[in-house]
Amino acid sequence: MRFLLRFYVAIVFVFIFAPIVVSFVFSFSENRFPTLPLTAFSTIWYEKVLAEPVFLESFRRSLIVASVTSVLSTFIGFGAAYMDYRYRFFGQKFYVAIGMIPPMIPVLILGVAMLIFLSQVGLSGGLHSVIIAHVVLCTPFAMALVRLKLSQMPDNLEAAAWNLGANEWRSMRMVVVPFCWPAILAAIFITAAISLDEFAIAWFVSGLEETLPVRVLNLVARQSSPSVNAIGSFTFTLSLTLVVLAQVVLVANQRRGEKKA
Amino acid sequence: MAKTKLDRAGGGALETGRASGSASRRAFIGVFGGPLVFWQGLFFVAPLIFMFVMTFWAVRNYQLSADFTLANWQAILAADYAWDAYLRSALGAGLAAGIATVVAFPCAYYLGLKTTPRVRILGACLIMAPFFTSFLVRTYTWRTMLGDEGVLNAMLGWLGLGPFQMINNLFGSVVGYLTLVMPLVLLLQLFSISGIDRRLIEAAHNLGCNPFQTVFRVIIPGARNGIVLAATFAFVLSFGDLISPQVLGGSNPPTLSILIVDQVRGGLQWPRASVIAVMMVVTLGVLVSLAMAFVYGGSTKRAKRA
Numbered sequence: 001m002r003f004l005l006r007f008y009v010a011i012v013f014v015f016i017f018a019p020i021v022v023s024f025v026f027s028f029s030e031n032r033f034p035t036l037p038l039t040a041f042s043t044i045w046y047e048k049v050l051a052e053p054v055f056l057e058s059f060r061r062s063l064i065v066a067s068v069t070s071v072l073s074t075f076i077g078f079g080a081a082y083m084d085y086r087y088r089f090f091g092q093k094f095y096v097a098i099g100m101i102p103p104m105i106p107v108l109i110l111g112v113a114m115l116i117f118l119s120q121v122g123l124s125g126g127l128h129s130v131i132i133a134h135v136v137l138c139t140p141f142a143m144a145l146v147r148l149k150l151s152q153m154p155d156n157l158e159a160a161a162w163n164l165g166a167n168e169w170r171s172m173r174m175v176v177v178p179f180c181w182p183a184i185l186a187a188i189f190i191t192a193a194i195s196l197d198e199f200a201i202a203w204f205v206s207g208l209e210e211t212l213p214v215r216v217l218n219l220v221a222r223q224s225s226p227s228v229n230a231i232g233s234f235t236f237t238l239s240l241t242l243v244v245l246a247q248v249v250l251v252a253n254q255r256r257g258e259k260k261a
Numbered sequence: 262m263a264k265t266k267l268d269r270a271g272g273g274a275l276e277t278g279r280a281s282g283s284a285s286r287r288a289f290i291g292v293f294g295g296p297l298v299f300w301q302g303l304f305f306v307a308p309l310i311f312m313f314v315m316t317f318w319a320v321r322n323y324q325l326s327a328d329f330t331l332a333n334w335q336a337i338l339a340a341d342y343a344w345d346a347y348l349r350s351a352l353g354a355g356l357a358a359g360i361a362t363v364v365a366f367p368c369a370y371y372l373g374l375k376t377t378p379r380v381r382i383l384g385a386c387l388i389m390a391p392f393f394t395s396f397l398v399r400t401y402t403w404r405t406m407l408g409d410e411g412v413l414n415a416m417l418g419w420l421g422l423g424p425f426q427m428i429n430n431l432f433g434s435v436v437g438y439l440t441l442v443m444p445l446v447l448l449l450q451l452f453s454i455s456g457i458d459r460r461l462i463e464a465a466h467n468l469g470c471n472p473f474q475t476v477f478r479v480i481i482p483g484a485r486n487g488i489v490l491a492a493t494f495a496f497v498l499s500f501g502d503l504i505s506p507q508v509l510g511g512s513n514p515p516t517l518s519i520l521i522v523d524q525v526r527g528g529l530q531w532p533r534a535s536v537i538a539v540m541m542v543v544t545l546g547v548l549v550s551l552a553m554a555f556v557y558g559g560s561t562k563r564a565k566r567a
Contacts, residue, residue, distance in 0.1 A: 001472075005371050012368045016391055016443055019399035022406060076300055079293030087290075095294075098301045105309075106501020106545070108518050109538045116315050116531055117308035136305045139297065168289040197395055200503060204525070213397060220401045220508055232398030239393040 020236070027229035045230035055215065055231070062196055062212040065127055069134040070192035074184060076135065077142025077191075082176065085150040086158075100140050110137065111204035118205055125207030133201045138194050142187035149183035150176075182253035186246035193242040196235065309542075315535040323529055333532040343520065343537070350516040351544075353431065353506070354499035357438030358492045364439075365447040366488070370480065373454035374462070385451060391444045400437050400508045404428055407436065407509070429511030437505025442495035449494070453487020454480065486556045493552040497545050517541055 030042040049055050080099050084092065102110065114133045118124035123132065157179065161171035177184070199213035206214055212235065219225055319328040337343045372384040391399070406412045407427035417423040427433060457480060465475045481488070499505070503518040512519050517537055524534035 002375070005367060005375065009368050009371050012364060012443075012447070013387065015439070016388070016447075018406070019402040019440060020391065020394050022412070023398055023402040026402075026405070076296040079295075080297035083290070083294035083297075087294075095297070098306060099297050102301070102305055104497065104549075106497065106518075106541065108501050108503050108521060109312075109541060110305075110308075112521060112525065112531075112534055112538050113308035113312040114304070115525070116535065117304075117311045120311070132304050135300060139300065143297075168286055172289075172293075193393055197393070199395075199397055213395060216395070216397055217504075220397060228398060228401050232395050232401075236394045236398075240390070243393050 023229045024233045024236075026226060027233045029226070045226045046234075049227050049230050049234075055212070055227075058210050058212045058215040061127055061209055065130050065134060065202075065211055066192040066195040068131050069138055069195040070188045072131070073135045073138035073191045074142045074187040077139045077144075077187060078146045078180065078184060080139070081143045081146035081150055082172075084147060085153075099143050102136050103140055107137070107198070107200040111201040114201060115204040124205055125209070127206070127209050127211075129205040129207070130202045130209070130211060133205055134195045134198060137198065137201065138191035141194060142191055145187045145190065146180055146183045149180050153179050182249050185249045189242040189246035189249075193239040196239060196242075312535045313539055315532050316539055318532045320529060320532060325529065325531060333536045337533055337536045337540070342515075343517075346515050346517050346520050347540070349431075349514065350500055350518065350541075353434050353438060353510075353516065354496045356431075356435050357442055357499040358495040360435070361439055361442050361446040361495045362450075362488060362492045365443060365450050365491075369447055369450035369454050369484075370476065373451050374457075374480070381451075381455070385448065388444050388448050388451070396441060397504060397508075399440050400504050403436055403440060404433075404508055407433060428509050431510065434506045434510030434516075437509040438495075438499035438502060441502055441505065442498050445498070446491040446495050449487050449491035450484065453484040453491075456487075457483040489552055489556055493549060496548060500545060501541065 027045055028041055028043065030040045030044060077099070080095070083089075084096055084099075089095075110133065114129070114136075115124060118129050118132065123129055153176075158171055158175055161175045166174065197213060199211075199217050202211050203214045203217055210218070212231070216228055216231055219228055316333055317329050317331070319326050319330050319332065372381050376384075404411075408414070409424050409426070411427075413427065414424040417425065427436070461479050461483065462475060465479045470478065501518060503522060506512060506516045506519055507522075510516070515523065517540070521534045521537050524530040524537065
């Protein structure tokens with residue numbers, strides 16, 4: 001019985017990981033079409049990707065969007081999380097809701113709404129449009145991460161700062177930000193990873209300024225190209241690095257906190 | 262460091278802090294609390310409201326013009342292809358939510374209750390990994406694997422089976438949806454199952470329940486909220502997904518998401534695309550409210566009974 005259950009769990013994990021592993025393996029296969037048996041090992045698809053200026057250009061755009069998005073959405077998310085933590089005010093539930101709802105709306109619908117709105121106000125068709133939309137989508141994640149950290153902050157920490165004469169600004173700078181710093185870093189990495197992977201909204205609003213995932217989407221829609229595997233493996237490594245960095249920051253800080261206590 | 266703070270406190274900074282309070286505090290709240298209202302109000306709430314307004318606009322000579330016409334609503338609501346697409350989207354998303362819920366449950370049960378904490382954490386980390394891979398690349402890989410010449414048909418061929426057509430149909434779409442939602446459903450179910458009070462399970466054992474009775478009488482009722490929420494999320498995500506029906510489902514006949522893209526691409530039919538989008542938002546809104554009512558209504562009832 002237990003063996004059967006384990007076998008079953010293994011099958012479900014195979015389903016989840018098959019596309020990731022297969023894509024990785026075939027990115028190193030010489031054959032144009034991914035079939036069995038595997039042909040010779042080769043890095044030809046990576047070389048092809050690197051040799052195409054279109055890819056490098058779109059990757060550069062993605063990096064710009066991801067870095068601006070991560071900083072902006074982390075700042076907005078941090079401020080909003082602190083407001084929710086520190087103050088009780090009229091409409092607080094609504095305030096938190098407009099902060100948290102965007103990821104629950106299908107990105108397709110967000111994309112259409114953004115395209116229609118931004119083109120009416122003359123802001124569509126550029127990297128700034130992608131940044132605007134990605135900040136909307138990423139802020140909730142930053143807000144959630146920081147809010148979680150704030151709820152672990154000892155109550156008397158800020159009270160002590162106030163008693164010692166610090167005003168809001170000073171206690172923010174000397175107490176709250178240092179305490180939340182690991183969550184802030186984690187939020188920067190996670191939001192960057194989300195932005196780097198997002199293609200649906202970007203596809204609608206980016207116009208001619210294709211980001212990397214939009215480039216991949218157009219490639220996939222048209223033909224079968226093993227370059228997709230190479231790009232996928234590359235971006236997977238990049239996102240995973242960002243996420244692992246976020247984890248390392250959080251865990252290292254937790255350890256330090258435990259030692260202190 | 263400590264000294265300067267003490268000095269400031271000694272120097273009557275407490276009073277200055279109070280005195281400059283209201284203006285400084287207003288600025289403080291504006292700087293940290295304002296950006297969310299500004300950004301999400303302007304770029305999230307306003308676009309959604311404007312999309313609804315857009316459903317009443319008209320397109321004349323390939324130009325959008327502000328209007329108040331019900332023509333777009335009539336055109337979409339009277340079109341058979343739109344309702345076919347609606348049902349197809351709902352069917353695909355429903356299948357995905359149902360299959361994901363049933364398939365993930367034994368897995369979550371094993372990881373949540375039948376294994377060591379170390380394996381559980383490893384499992385949870387593994388389940389999170391796909392969130393950071395490109396969904397686009399995963400669906401593309403499924404297409405190459407499930408195609409007529411693909412890896413799967415090649416393996417089935419060795420067994421003397423097939424070839425089966427596994428892409429450009431509903432099967433393909435559902436595989437795509439499952440790729441999208443399975444990790445999330447598994448994770449949410451795992452959370453809710455690990456939260457069940459172990460003493461209840463032991464009690465069930467002591468009272469003579471066999472493992473199956475325990476699962477159906479203790480674990481499923483205990484994890485009910487998580488299971489329902491996970492299935493709802495799965496439906497929402499699949500219903501709005503564009504990639505699975507496009508890359509794996511063959512895009513023809515279309516789902517609602519593909520209709521939206523067609524309307525936007527094919528000559529500025531933004532008002533009609535907005536009508537479809539509003540239909541989707543309303544459908545999902547009703548569904549999520551029902552799920553929430555089920556989850557929260559159920560728990561208050563239970564609380565009252567207790």
